[in-house]
Amino acid sequence: MQSRKIALVHDWFTVYSGSERVCEQILQLYPEADVFSLVDFLPEDQRQFLDGKKPNTSFIQNLPFARKKYRQYIGLMPIAVEQLELSGYDMVLSSSHAVAKGVITGPDQLHISYIHSPLRYAWDMQQQYLREAHLEYGLKSAFARLLLHYLRLWDLRTANGVDIFLANSNFIARRIYKVYRREARVVYPPVDIDYFSLSNQRENEYLAVSRFVQYKRMDLIIDAFTAMPEKRLYVIGDGPDFKRLQSRAGPNISLMGYQSSEVVRKRMQKARALIFAAKEDFGIVPVEAQACGTPIIAYRKGGVLETVRNIDQPNPTGLFFTEQTIEAVQNAIYQFEKVFQAFSPQACRDNALRFSIDRFRDDYSTKVELAWEEFYKILVQKEQ
Numbered sequence: 001m002q003s004r005k006i007a008l009v010h011d012w013f014t015v016y017s018g019s020e021r022v023c024e025q026i027l028q029l030y031p032e033a034d035v036f037s038l039v040d041f042l043p044e045d046q047r048q049f050l051d052g053k054k055p056n057t058s059f060i061q062n063l064p065f066a067r068k069k070y071r072q073y074i075g076l077m078p079i080a081v082e083q084l085e086l087s088g089y090d091m092v093l094s095s096s097h098a099v100a101k102g103v104i105t106g107p108d109q110l111h112i113s114y115i116h117s118p119l120r121y122a123w124d125m126q127q128q129y130l131r132e133a134h135l136e137y138g139l140k141s142a143f144a145r146l147l148l149h150y151l152r153l154w155d156l157r158t159a160n161g162v163d164i165f166l167a168n169s170n171f172i173a174r175r176i177y178k179v180y181r182r183e184a185r186v187v188y189p190p191v192d193i194d195y196f197s198l199s200n201q202r203e204n205e206y207l208a209v210s211r212f213v214q215y216k217r218m219d220l221i222i223d224a225f226t227a228m229p230e231k232r233l234y235v236i237g238d239g240p241d242f243k244r245l246q247s248r249a250g251p252n253i254s255l256m257g258y259q260s261s262e263v264v265r266k267r268m269q270k271a272r273a274l275i276f277a278a279k280e281d282f283g284i285v286p287v288e289a290q291a292c293g294t295p296i297i298a299y300r301k302g303g304v305l306e307t308v309r310n311i312d313q314p315n316p317t318g319l320f321f322t323e324q325t326i327e328a329v330q331n332a333i334y335q336f337e338k339v340f341q342a343f344s345p346q347a348c349r350d351n352a353l354r355f356s357i358d359r360f361r362d363d364y365s366t367k368v369e370l371a372w373e374e375f376y377k378i379l380v381q382k383e384q
Contacts, residue, residue, distance in 0.1 A: 004090040004372070006033040009081075011098040012070060013037050013055055016046040017211075018189065018284045019116050022168075023095050024049035025190045025357060026114075029365050033093065036084050036103075038077060041067050058083060075147050078102060078154045091372060094162075097281075102158035110375040112164040112368055114187065117172055117281045118179045122151040125215070132214045156180065164371045166364070169282045169303045185367055188306075190360035191284055191352065195261070196291035198349045199269035205232040206333070207271035207294075209264060209285045210278065212239030217277040217299070217324055219245055224329035226250035231333070233275075234267055268292040273336060276304065277324060283307060290317050291352035293345025297332050299324055307355065311339055315347040 008030070010023050027033060027050070035055040042050075058080035060066055060073050073080075077099045084103055086092055092109055094100040097116035105111045121129035126148055135141045156179070165184035167173035173184040206225070210216045218235070222245050225233040229252050238258040246255050256263075265288075268274065274289040275297050282303035286296045290308070296318030298304040308318035319339070321332035 005088060006030050006091045006093065007036055007086050007089040008033040009036045009084065009086070009092060009094040009096075009100045009103050010055075011038060011096060011100045013040045013042045013050075014070070016042070016049060018282070019095055019097055020049060021284070022114060022116070022189050022360075025360055026093060026095065026364070027051060027053070029361055029368075030093070034089075036086070038080050038099070039066060039070050041070070056084065074098075074151070078151070078158075091368075093368070099155075101162055102154065103161070105161055108379060110164075110372060111162050112166065112371055113162045114166045114168070114364075115172055115176055115184065116168050116189075118175050119151060119155050122148045122155060123179055124175070128215065163375070164367070166367060169306055171302050171306065172281050187363045187367060188355050188360065189282055189284060190357040191287045191291065191355045193287075193291045193352055193356045196265055196268065196288045196352075198291070198293045198345060200293060200345050201270050202272055202294075202345075203270045205234060205271060206273055206275055206297075207234050207236070207267050207289070208275045208277075209236045209268075209289075210276075211237050212241040212245060214241060215278060220277045220324055220326055220329050221275050222249050222253060224326045224333070225253050227326065228252075228330060228333070234271070236264055236267060264288075265292065268294050272340070273297050273318075273333075275329070275333075277329065278302070279324075280304065286318070287352050287355045290348040293348050295319070295336075295343040295348055297321070297329075297336050307351075309347075309351060311342060315344065315351070316342055317348045317351045318343075 008026055035053045037055045038058045039061045040055040040057050060080050081099045081102050082104050086103055092105050092111045094113040096113055098119055101113040130136050135144045159180035165176055165182050166187045167176055167184035168189050170186055173186050176184040208221050210218055212218055225231055229250055233253045235255045236259045249255055268289045269292045271294050273295050276286050277299050279301040280303050286304055287307050296308045298308055298320055300320035300322050309316050311319045319332055319336045321328040
């Protein structure tokens with residue numbers, strides 16, 4: 001293989017979550033890559049996946065209150081990501097759910113961008129964002145809308161700097177085409193199927209695992225179970241909405257806060273079902289639960305349509321509800337209990353195997369290397 005210098009660009013490193021797992025596997029494939037991000041505030045106990053690498057960060061890293069308030073600098077992020085110095089690299093691999101795809105590259109550099117989602121709140125989720133932030137009216141609303149308009153223009157312009165788009169699901173590939181009018185090749189993100197091992201043990205309890213942010217709709221799940229006191233629910237996760245929702249959870253609900261992967265796995269291995277109410281881009285948690293043999297009760301939108309087989313399909317692994325309402329969640333649970341015997345733990349695990357780490361590495365590296373070979377041939381021809 002011809003010598004090449006590689007850069008990996010990620011939006012920000014603040015917690016080890018789904019998009020960081022993608023970065024982890026990219027670094028396993030390309031350990032020589034240098035790492036860039038807007039900020040790096042990863043806790044020491046979550047840095048292992050970087051394998052000792054120290055990300056090169058932007059000026060936002062040193063702005064006041066950036067450690068906790070970095071998202072409030074969203075208006076500066078386009079400028080910040082454009083200042084990252086990448087001119088010395090032959091290939092740039094970006095992992096983007098916000099602005100990482102907007103790095104500046106030249107005609108002799110190959111830029112492959114793995115898109116977790118186009119900038120959500122600037123596009124089809126704008127109205128939801130404004131409602132949740134209480135910015136529907138007034139001067140602050142006008143300023144927020146102007147900022148989002150600017151971000152849309154910037155986001156669309158910078159799509160031209162990407163040579164190859166990779167999407168984490170067909171759902172996101174459709175978003176990419178809608179926003180940028182560019183085709184994207186789907187590479188499902190990696191899930192540690194081996195760690196989330198199969199169990200045939202099932203207890204009479206349900207599980208939800210999620211960050212407590214509004215679009216995850218944990219309020220629906222908690223309110224639904226509070227109104228069904230005979231049913232037991234365990235909730236794992238933390239976030240801005242945790243205390244607010246904790247105050248209205250019934251005694252049949254255990255809000256456990258942040259827990260280790262080991263605790264998550266044990267809860268998944270014995271839960272009757274995992275409840276998932278978000279419209280998610282892909283959704284790693286439902287795949288992890290299925291790897292443990294646990295069926296899914298989920299909102300019928302987004303990535304779960306690609307990772308969960310509904311009750312009306314052969315070898316079903318879950319059951320969908322069609323509205324984000326308390327009643328829809330409750331009705332889905334009642335229906336699930338009537339057909340519980342239709343869900344096989346082995347069928348759930350077999351379905352999850354489609355999203356393994358090895359499958360991601362093979363799929364991602366194959367697409368990157370094919371793109372590099374084509375790009376390199378063009379470079380050679382130009383030099384002759």
